[in-house]
Amino acid sequence: DRQDTPLARFQHYLRLNTAHPNPNYTAPVSFLISIAQSIGLKAQTFEYVPDKPVLLVTWPGSNPSLPSIIFNSHLDSVPAEPSKWSHPPFSAVRTPDGSIFARGAQDDKCIAIQYLEAIRNLKGRNFVPTRTVHLSFVPDEEIGGFDGAAQFVGSKEFEDLNVGFVLDEGQASVNDDYRVFYADRSPWHVTIRATGAPGHGSRLYDNGAMENLMKSVETISRFRESQFDMVKAGKAVISEVISVNPVFLKAGIPSPNGFVMNMQPSEAEAGFDVRFPPTADADAMRKRITEEWAPASRNMTFEIIEKGSLRDIRGRPLVTATDDSNPWWSVFRQAILASGGKLAKPEILTSTTDARFARRLGIPAFGFSPMKNTPILLHDHDEFLKDTVFLEGITVYEHIIGSLSSFTEVNSM
Numbered sequence: 001d002r003q004d005t006p007l008a009r010f011q012h013y014l015r016l017n018t019a020h021p022n023p024n025y026t027a028p029v030s031f032l033i034s035i036a037q038s039i040g041l042k043a044q045t046f047e048y049v050p051d052k053p054v055l056l057v058t059w060p061g062s063n064p065s066l067p068s069i070i071f072n073s074h075l076d077s078v079p080a081e082p083s084k085w086s087h088p089p090f091s092a093v094r095t096p097d098g099s100i101f102a103r104g105a106q107d108d109k110c111i112a113i114q115y116l117e118a119i120r121n122l123k124g125r126n127f128v129p130t131r132t133v134h135l136s137f138v139p140d141e142e143i144g145g146f147d148g149a150a151q152f153v154g155s156k157e158f159e160d161l162n163v164g165f166v167l168d169e170g171q172a173s174v175n176d177d178y179r180v181f182y183a184d185r186s187p188w189h190v191t192i193r194a195t196g197a198p199g200h201g202s203r204l205y206d207n208g209a210m211e212n213l214m215k216s217v218e219t220i221s222r223f224r225e226s227q228f229d230m231v232k233a234g235k236a237v238i239s240e241v242i243s244v245n246p247v248f249l250k251a252g253i254p255s256p257n258g259f260v261m262n263m264q265p266s267e268a269e270a271g272f273d274v275r276f277p278p279t280a281d282a283d284a285m286r287k288r289i290t291e292e293w294a295p296a297s298r299n300m301t302f303e304i305i306e307k308g309s310l311r312d313i314r315g316r317p318l319v320t321a322t323d324d325s326n327p328w329w330s331v332f333r334q335a336i337l338a339s340g341g342k343l344a345k346p347e348i349l350t351s352t353t354d355a356r357f358a359r360r361l362g363i364p365a366f367g368f369s370p371m372k373n374t375p376i377l378l379h380d381h382d383e384f385l386k387d388t389v390f391l392e393g394i395t396v397y398e399h400i401i402g403s404l405s406s407f408t409e410v411n412s413m
């Protein structure tokens with residue numbers, strides 16, 4: 001595993017710990033630059049926020065006046081709890097069956113190296129792209145991308161790239177079809193707070209903070225169930241409904257061995273991760289939160305932090321077309337077929353990626369990670385990717401990069 005091979009480079013990249021809350025971006029950026037240089041590609045870094053570099057690798061096309069294409073991946077990963085893993089999460093151990101265990105193996109360090117290796121192979125066959133091909137490696141996706149992809153996509157440098165199409169990360173597929181994502185769900189962080197009269201733990205009275213909060217929690221649970229029921233009934237998949245999940249509860253008066261048990265607190269709050277499919281009605285949700293989830297009549301207030309918008313800058317839903325109105329779609333699809341792969345029906349991603357920043361500008365963007373017959377282990381313990389799946393992905397990207405960079409039918413889009 002210490003050789004000069006794509007797999008060894010993947011393992012090396014996985015061993016560079018970029019987990020939150022303190023990702024070190026220096027080592028992975030230097031490593032990726034060294035790979036880019038070994039392929040003869042230009043690499044530059046931009047630092048919109050201190051210590052949060054964006055790395056851009058460029059393979060110039062023969063017709064630089066055409067819009068370019070960009071392949072994005074994030075440098076960071078979520079944390080891992082080593083004691084709950086079968087192998088240390090930053091060891092990138094390869095087991096006898098070829099599984100490489102590491103935090104980031106699926107999400108999304110595989111695609112970073114696959115992009116580079118695909119270009120190495122295409123260049124080795126003297127392939128010359130017509131459009132310029134860029135690879136971007138961005139920080140902080142896992143915490144929302146605001147200091148990473150959002151800064152980059154909003155920059156003068158990005159504007160100058162004249163990007164026509166973006167490919168970003170997707171998710172593993174448990175069967176033989178590759179999955180492609182044409183939209184993300186948009187996240188809101190919603191906090192509801194209740195106040196009420198404090199009092200002895202033995203008293204029964206109306207409008208206590210806890211009682212007010214718990215009534216809301218019940219209402220929210222019913223809404224959650226109404227959405228989940230549609231999924232259970234087979235009328236929708238998870239990414240097509242609004243999910244609401246409680247993520248914290250905060251109340252009580254601390255005491256040295258826990259909480260004071262005979263006092264009803266005067267304040268209580270709860271936080272929710274809410275995710276909207278792109279066609280959801282945000283105004284209806286705002287009304288619901290105001291009237292039902294945090295009504296002033298129950299001494300409640302709320303805070304909504306929108307971590308993504310539901311509309312692009314022209315007011316359209318944040319979706320990338322998967323029909324003939326989007327010429328990139330059929331080129332992408334054909335490339336997968338030409339690589340010997342099959343493609344599942346395009347999906348909305350349940351979670352949220354950096355692709356939303358490009359879609360917001362109206363740039364078509366798909367989420368795609370070539371992992372088939374692979375359990376979905378992003379953010380899970382024992383995240384792994386099989387060596388054969390990793391290597392097959394390089395071939396898939398050779399087809400994708402080859403086709404998309406040669407495609408000249410449209411000048412814009």
Ligand SMILES: CSCC[C@H](NC=O)C(=O)O
Nearest residue numbers: 142143144187307351352
């Ligand atoms: C607030 S945007 C958060 C982005 C994050 N992305 C990957 O997991 C997610 O929770 O989906």
Ligand SMILES: [Zn+2]
Nearest residue numbers: 107108141169
């Ligand atoms: Zn990811």
Ligand SMILES: [Zn+2]
Nearest residue numbers: 078107142378
């Ligand atoms: Zn992730």
